[in-house]
Amino acid sequence: xxxxxxxxxxxxxxxxxxxxxxxxxxxxxxxxxxxxxxxxxxxxxxxxxxxxxxxxxxxxxxxxxxxxxxxxxxxxxxxxxxxxxxxxxxxxxxxxxxxxxxxxxxxxxxxxxxxxxxxxxxxxxxxxxxxxxxxxxxxxxxxxxxxxxxxxxxxxxxxxxxxxxxxxxxxxxxxxxxxxxxxxxxxxxxxxxxxxxxxxxxxxxxxxxxxxxxxxxxxxxxxxxxxxxxxxxxxxxxxxxxxxxxxxxxxxxxxxxxxxxxxxxxxxxxxxxxxxxxxxxxxxxxx
Amino acid sequence: xxxxxxxxxxxxxxxxxxxxxxxxxxxxxxxxxxxxxxxxxxxxxxxxxxxxxxxxxxxxxxxxxxxxxxxxxxxxxxxxxxxxxxxxxxxxxxxxxxxxxxxxxxxxxxxxxxxxxxxxxxxxxxxxxxxxxxxxxxxxxxxxxxxxxxxxxxxxxxxxxxxxxxxxxxxxxxxxxxxxxxxxxxxxxxxxxxxxxxxxxxxxxxxxxxxxxxxxxxxxxxxxxxxxxxxxxxxxxxxxxxxxxxxxxxxxxxxxxxxxxxxxxxxxxxxxxxxxxxxxxxxxxxx
Numbered sequence: 352x353x354x355x356x357x358x359x360x361x362x363x364x365x366x367x368x369x370x371x372x373x374x375x376x377x378x379x380x381x382x383x384x385x386x387x388x389x390x391x392x393x394x395x396x397x398x399x400x401x402x403x404x405x406x407x408x409x410x411x412x413x414x415x416x417x418x419x420x421x422x423x424x425x426x427x428x429x430x431x432x433x434x435x436x437x438x439x440x441x442x443x444x445x446x447x448x449x450x451x452x453x454x455x456x457x458x459x460x461x462x463x464x465x466x467x468x469x470x471x472x473x474x475x476x477x478x479x480x481x482x483x484x485x486x487x488x489x490x491x492x493x494x495x496x497x498x499x500x501x502x503x504x505x506x507x508x509x510x511x512x513x514x515x516x517x518x519x520x521x522x523x524x525x526x527x528x529x530x531x532x533x534x535x536x537x538x539x540x541x542x543x544x545x546x547x548x549x550x551x552x553x554x555x556x557x558x559x560x561x562x563x564x565x566x567x568x569x570x571x572x573x574x575x576x577x578x579x580x581x582x583x584x585x586x587x588x589x590x591x592x593x594x595x596x597x598x599x600x601x602x603x604x605x606x607x608x609x610x611x612x613x614x615x616x617x618x619x620x621x622x623x624x625x626x627x628x629x630x631x632x633x634x635x636x637x638x
Numbered sequence: 639x640x641x642x643x644x645x646x647x648x649x650x651x652x653x654x655x656x657x658x659x660x661x662x663x664x665x666x667x668x669x670x671x672x673x674x675x676x677x678x679x680x681x682x683x684x685x686x687x688x689x690x691x692x693x694x695x696x697x698x699x700x701x702x703x704x705x706x707x708x709x710x711x712x713x714x715x716x717x718x719x720x721x722x723x724x725x726x727x728x729x730x731x732x733x734x735x736x737x738x739x740x741x742x743x744x745x746x747x748x749x750x751x752x753x754x755x756x757x758x759x760x761x762x763x764x765x766x767x768x769x770x771x772x773x774x775x776x777x778x779x780x781x782x783x784x785x786x787x788x789x790x791x792x793x794x795x796x797x798x799x800x801x802x803x804x805x806x807x808x809x810x811x812x813x814x815x816x817x818x819x820x821x822x823x824x825x826x827x828x829x830x831x832x833x834x835x836x837x838x839x840x841x842x843x844x845x846x847x848x849x850x851x852x853x854x855x856x857x858x859x860x861x862x863x864x865x866x867x868x869x870x871x872x873x874x875x876x877x878x879x880x881x882x883x884x885x886x887x888x889x890x891x892x893x894x895x896x897x898x899x900x901x902x903x904x905x906x907x908x909x910x911x912x913x914x915x916x917x918x919x920x921x922x923x924x925x
Contacts, residue, residue, distance in 0.1 A: 475852040495850055524849060534850045537840040542858035544894060545836040547913040552887035553824040554916040561919050562811060563782055563821045565762040569923055570857040571829035576917040579910035587901055594898055600839035601891050607831060608884055614874055623866035626834040629841040630863040632848050636856055 357418040360385040368423030369486030372402045374519040387413040414439035422449035430460040448472045453588040454528035471499040496521035499528040536592035546575040644705035647672040655710030656773030661806040674700040701726035709736035717747040735759045740875040741815035758786040783808035786815040823879035833862040
C-alpha cells in the first residue's frame with residue numbers, strides 16, 4: 352500500500368503526469384513527491400501549477416528509494432528512461448508503472464528490465480488538451496483505468512497498484528496487455544480514425560457545408576480535432592490492432608453500401624437496429 | 639407575413655409538429671392554430687401537452703382558408719396528403735411547406751400540386767426522441783433551417799416563409815433542393831451511418847468492450863442510438879446522395895488503411911492534420 356511516508360516519482364510532467372501530481376498532493380498530502388523532466392526549464396511550469404514536488408533531471412537519482420514510479424512520458428521514450436531507472440535502488444516493495452495508451456509494446460520493453468516490479472497501467476482520461484497547463488487534480492475522477500499484470504504469484508504489487516488508481520478516482524479493470532490493445536483499438540483508436548474519415552469525406556470536397564452543421568456532426572467528429580502528432584504516435588504504436596479494427600470497419604461499410612445499393616429496406620432496418628441495440632449497452636458518462 | 643389573424647394548419651403532431659404548435663402558441667398567440675392527425679386517438683396526446691389547436695382528421699377541412707400549411711408527417715405520406723389538401727381553398731396568399739429531411743423527392747412531388755405556393759423547408763432540429771411527448775416550444779431555437787425555393791419572380795411567399803422560421807428561432811439558409819440533399823447527406827446522413835458502422839465494427843465481435851468505453855466513443859457513436867425505422871426512411875429517400883458520400887468515406891478509409899499499412903508516418907500526420915484543420919472550421923454549438 353502507499354504509506355504516508357512513501358516516495359512517489361513521476362516521470363514526464365505533461366497533462367497526465369501533472370494531473371497525477373496534483374491528485375497525489377490532494378489525496379496523499381504526506382507522500383514525498385518527485386517529478387522528473389528532461390529539461391530544467393520544465394520546473395517553472397510545474398511551480399506555476401502549485402506542484403510541490405522535488406524536481407529532478409537525473410532519472411536515476413529521481414528513482415532512488417522510491418516506492419512507486421509512474422512513467423508519463425511518450426511511450427517511445429520509455430525504454431531509454433527505464434534503463435536509467437534500473438541503475439537506482441528502489442524501496443524494497445518498490446513498484447513501477449506507466450500511463451501509456453498502448454500496453455503490448457510497453458510491457459514487452461519494460462518487463463525484462465523491472466521483472467515483477469513492473470505492471471502496465473492505462474488511465475483513460477482526457478487527451479485533447481496537452482501540457483501541465485491543462486492538468487487538473489480531478490482528471491482521473493470516474494475514469495476507467497486498465498491495468499495489465501502478466502506475472503503470477505505476486506499479488507502484493509498488483510493490490511498496491513489497484514489501490515493507488517482507486518485512490519485517485521479510477522474504476523480499475525484488469526486484463527492482459529494484448530486484450531488491452533485490442534479493446535482500446537475498438538473503443539478509442541477506431542472511433543478516433545472514423546471521426547477523421549467522416550470529417551475528411553464530408554468536408555474535403557465542400558468545406559462550405561460546415562454552414563449547415565448540426566449537433567450530430569459536431570459529436571460524431573469531435574475527436575478529429577485532436578493533436579495529429581499525438582495520434583500519429585498512438586496509431587503507430589498500436590498499428591496491428593488498429594489495422595484489424597479499421598479492416599472490420601471497412602467491411603462493415605461495404606456491407607452497408609451493398610444493402611443501400613440494392614436497396615434492401617428490411618436488411619437496412621435490421622442493420623440500424625443492431626447498431627442501436629449495441630449502442631444502448633454503452634454506460635452513460637459519470638462526471 | 640403571418641398576421642395576428644392568420645390560420646396555420648400543422649399536419650402530423652409528432653416531435654416536430656408538436657414543437658411547432660407550441661412555438662407558434664408562444665410566438666403568435668392570436669393565430670388560429672389547427673392540427674391534423676390521421677387518427678382521432680392522437681387528440682388526447684396533443685391536449686396533454688397543452689396545445690390549444692382545433693383538431694381535424696379530415697385533411698381537406700383542416701386546410702380550408704389557411705394562410706400557412708406545414709406538413710410534419712413522414713416524407714413518404716406527403717404526396718397523398720397533398721392531394722387531399724389540394725381540394726381545399728387556401729387563403730389568397732396561402733403558403734404550403736414541409737419539414738422533411740430530404741427535399742429533392744418532396745419538391746418534385748408537391749410543386750406540381752401547389753405550384754409557387756409550395757416551398758420546402760428543413761429545420762435541422764433534434765430527431766433522437768420522437769412523438770408529441772418529447773415536443774418543446776424551444777426545439778427550433780438556434781437551429782439552422784434550410785429552405786429550398788425553386789420558382790423565380792415570387793418573392794412574397796419566400797419572405798413569409800423566411801420570417802416564419804426566424805420567428806420560431808431558426809437561422810435560415812436558402813439553397814436548391816439538390817444542393818440541400820447533397821449538404822445534408824454530407825453533414826447529417828453520412829455521420830449517422832458512420833456512427834452506426836463504428837458501433838457495429840467495435841462491438842459486434844466483442845460486446846464486452848463497452849466496459850472500457852470513454853467519452854470519445856460516447857460522442858462518436860451517440861447518433862447510432864437513433865430510431866432505426868426513421869433512419870431507414872431517411873436513408874432510402876436520400877439514397878443517391880448518401881451513396882455518393884458513403885463511397886467517398888469508403889475511399890477515404892481505404893486511403894488510411896494504405897497509409898497505416900506501409901506505415902508512412904509523415905503521410906499519416908498530414909492526413910490527421912488535414913482532418914483537424916477542417917474540424918476546426920465547424921462553428922461551436924449555440925444553445
